[in-house]
Every structure is written in structure tokens, then in C-alpha cells.
Amino acid sequence: MMEEQLLQSSTFIGTANRGYGQQAQEEIIRLFGPPFKFSQLVPNETFRFELPLGKAEATQRLVEQEPMFLRHIQPVDAELDWDGELDSLLEWATSSIKLEAGTLIAVQVRKTEQLATKVSQGEYKQALDLALTKAYATEPVAKGGEFILSLYLTPEKAYIGLSAPEHNLSDWSGGAIRFRKEEGQLSRAKFKLLEAEQVFGLDFSQYKMALDVGAAPGGWTSLLLERGVKVTAIDPAKLDKALLKHPNLTFHQKNASDVKLLADAYELLVCDMSWSPRQMARLIKELLPSLRTGGTAILTVKLMHKKAFQTVRELVGDLSPELSLQKGKQLFHNREELTLFFIKS
Structure with missing residues (x-):
């Protein structure tokens, strides 16, 4: 492990969806209060920030009171002045980290577009995997590791941090969750529901009956059917023909206000x-x-005119007291929107 921070301060790199870095920074200020130091790495998307708390305490608060727009955090345990050379990273990694033999560790490397180097992110990762294995007899993994070694590389600095996967808000590099597009997949909207299942800690296969409102062309309906759920889909537009044959689907091709449930x-x-x-x-x-008492509602909210916090407040108020907000998150697969998870009171 790295040496424990003695000073009551800590530094992180935060990542939001493109265009929503300002909202993520505002959430951090609301959570910790001023004073703050922010510096932009990718305008309105990725930024470095310092907190007047130690790393452990700051991380705990960010995880327990997770912001909606802050998609991913990386601790900054070291800032190296460097020129893009791989050797300096390898030297640091083999002299500044202490890991037990057999430790499962995932190396995640990101770099800015301005970094002019012929070395790819994958090559940096492979070299670091090999160096850590030789120095500490660790086991490199892509997912499911005990620790993540994160590197964010710019033309002037290499920002490096070691953390448990759950302390990064997402165990994907930069919070960029990737799903493989399947043959015959109806829409990319399916990825949003897949990601919501992970982020909100749900298992859709545990539900028996679901209602999909505004279902066409059927991306969300198809995922729920794959999970073995019986789905009632409502939309005046058409569902994909392949779905209509599914025995667990009931489809009402009309406005939801005209359907009696x-x-x-x-x-x-x-x-x-x-x-x-x-x-x-x-x-x-x-x-x-x-919807039964204790039932789950997953809603995508379109953010109107970037008034994100006001939009969420109004929506939560409109749905109260019947629905109680559990968590809201701008998922990687969201664009000008975020996804909210409610439980019916």
C-alpha cells in the first residue's frame, strides 16, 4: 500500500458526463463546503479538486452521499512531473507502492488528447502490469481486483492513486461502463437500463411483473423479458415485431392515459x-x-435547459409522497438526462 496521508487534506480527479462538470463541482461544494481548489483537465468534464479532509474521510463521504453528476473519482496520491516517458512511471510504481504477493490489482490508465506520445493507454497498462508483477508478485486483472491503480496522464503531470474499487464510485476506468452491442439489439437505450441495474444494485430477474411506459421500440422491454419478467408495455408507437411474439409480453399500442391497469x-x-x-x-x-407498495420505479429524466437540480427537485416533489427517491445518477449512457431510482411508499 502507499504511505498513509498525514495531512488532513486530499486530492482527487473527478469525472462527469461531457458538459456536466460544473454540476458535479457544485455537488462537491454542497457536500463539503468551501474553500475549494478546482483545476480543469478536460473542460466541463474532468477536473482535479482538493478537499480539506484526509483521503479516507473524504472518500467515505463521497461514497455514502454519492453525488448525481460526479460519475467517477480517482484519488491523487502522487503527482509526477513527467514528459510522457514510460520509464518514470515504472520506476515510481516499483518503488512507491507496497503490495502483498498474490494481490489482485487492476491498472486503469487515462490520458488527455493533448498528451503527444506514441505509447497507447493499453501499452502503458501492460507495462505497469508487468512491472508490478515482477516487483511484488501481484496478479493483474481487468475487473474484480482488490485494488485499482489509477493513472491520469497529461503533457505535464502524471496523477496516480491507489484505491479499493468501491471507493472510485465506479470500478470502470473513468466510470465509462462499456457493454457489447448484441446482434439484433433494438436500441442503445437498453444500455441505460443495464447500467441502472448495476449502479442501483438491482437484479431485474427478481421481479415478476413490470410496466414499461413509453416502451417503443422496445429496448427496455427486451431486457426485462430476457430477465424472465412478464412485461406490460405501453406506447402509441410500434414495438419491434420480434418482441410481439414473446409469450411474456402484453402490449397496449395506445396512450398510457387510455389504458386501464x-x-x-x-x-x-x-x-x-x-x-x-x-x-x-x-x-x-x-x-x-x-405499482405495489415497496415496488421499484426507474425513470429517465430529461434535463431542461441545464437547470438540473431544479428539474430533479420539481420532479421528486411532483411524485411525492407516493414515490420516495433512493438514488439519482447521471449514468455514462445518459446524455442530456439522468436516471432516478424510486421506491413506492
Whole structure:
């Protein structure tokens, strides 16, 4: 392990979705209070920030009160002045880290576009994997490691940090969760629900009955059907023909306000519509009698005119007291939107 920080301060690199770095920084200020030092690494996306707390305490607060727009954090335990040469990174790694033999460690490397080097991120990673294995007899892994060694490389600095995977908010490099597109996949919207399942700690296979509002063309419906859930899909537009043959699907090709649903029929309600948030909230509120007490709702919220926090406050207020917000997150697969996880009270 690295030497424990003695000073009551800590430095991190934060990453948000492109265009939402300002919102992520505002959340950090709300969580810790001023004073702060922010420096931009990628404008309105990736930034370095210092906190007036030790690393352990700061990390604990960020994890326990996880911000919506801060997608990923990397601790900065060392800042190396460097010129892009690999040797200096290898020298640091083999002299500044203490790891036990057999430790599973994932090396994650990111670099800015301005870094002019012929060495790729993959080559940096491979070289560091080999150096750590030789120096400490560690075992390199891509996922599921005991530690993550994170490197963020710029033309002037190499920012390096060692952490447990759960302390980075995401165990994917930069929080960029990647899913492989499947043959015949209906839409990339499916990735949003896959990511939501991971981020919110859900298992959709545990639900029996689900309601998908605004389902067309069927990306979210298809995932739920794959999980063995019986799905009622509602949309005036058409679902993909392949889905219509599925025995666990009931499809109402009409407006949701024109569909009569049984009370307490569903354990899960999902909605990924492009409506304005308050319009969507009114529709969902009308459908809530069909969701059982203790049931789950996953809603995608379109962010209107970048007034992100106001949009969320209004939506949560509109859906209260029936729905209680558990967690909100701008997922990697969200764009001008975020995803909210509710439980019905």
C-alpha cells in the first residue's frame, strides 16, 4: 500500500458526463463546503479538486452521499512531473507502492488528447502490469481486483492513486461502463437500463411483473423479458415485431392515459420517455396505483435547459409522497438526462 496521508487534506480527479462538470463541482461544494481548489483537465468534464479532509474521510463521504453528476473519482496520491516517458512511471510504481504477493490489482490508465506520445493507454497498462508483477508478485486483472491503480496522464503531470474499487464510485476506468452491442439489439437505450441495474444494485430477474411506459421500440422491454419478467408495455408507437411474439409480453399500442391497469399489479415500473419531466411526472402519478407498495420505479429524466437540480427537485416533489427517491445518477449512457431510482411508499 502507499504511505498513509498525514495531512488532513486530499486530492482527487473527478469525472462527469461531457458538459456536466460544473454540476458535479457544485455537488462537491454542497457536500463539503468551501474553500475549494478546482483545476480543469478536460473542460466541463474532468477536473482535479482538493478537499480539506484526509483521503479516507473524504472518500467515505463521497461514497455514502454519492453525488448525481460526479460519475467517477480517482484519488491523487502522487503527482509526477513527467514528459510522457514510460520509464518514470515504472520506476515510481516499483518503488512507491507496497503490495502483498498474490494481490489482485487492476491498472486503469487515462490520458488527455493533448498528451503527444506514441505509447497507447493499453501499452502503458501492460507495462505497469508487468512491472508490478515482477516487483511484488501481484496478479493483474481487468475487473474484480482488490485494488485499482489509477493513472491520469497529461503533457505535464502524471496523477496516480491507489484505491479499493468501491471507493472510485465506479470500478470502470473513468466510470465509462462499456457493454457489447448484441446482434439484433433494438436500441442503445437498453444500455441505460443495464447500467441502472448495476449502479442501483438491482437484479431485474427478481421481479415478476413490470410496466414499461413509453416502451417503443422496445429496448427496455427486451431486457426485462430476457430477465424472465412478464412485461406490460405501453406506447402509441410500434414495438419491434420480434418482441410481439414473446409469450411474456402484453402490449397496449395506445396512450398510457387510455389504458386501464389493475391495482397493485406490478412490482417494477420503468419509463424512458422524451417528454418534459413535469409532464412525465403527471403521467406516472396517474399510473402509480398499479405499482405495489415497496415496488421499484426507474425513470429517465430529461434535463431542461441545464437547470438540473431544479428539474430533479420539481420532479421528486411532483411524485411525492407516493414515490420516495433512493438514488439519482447521471449514468455514462445518459446524455442530456439522468436516471432516478424510486421506491413506492
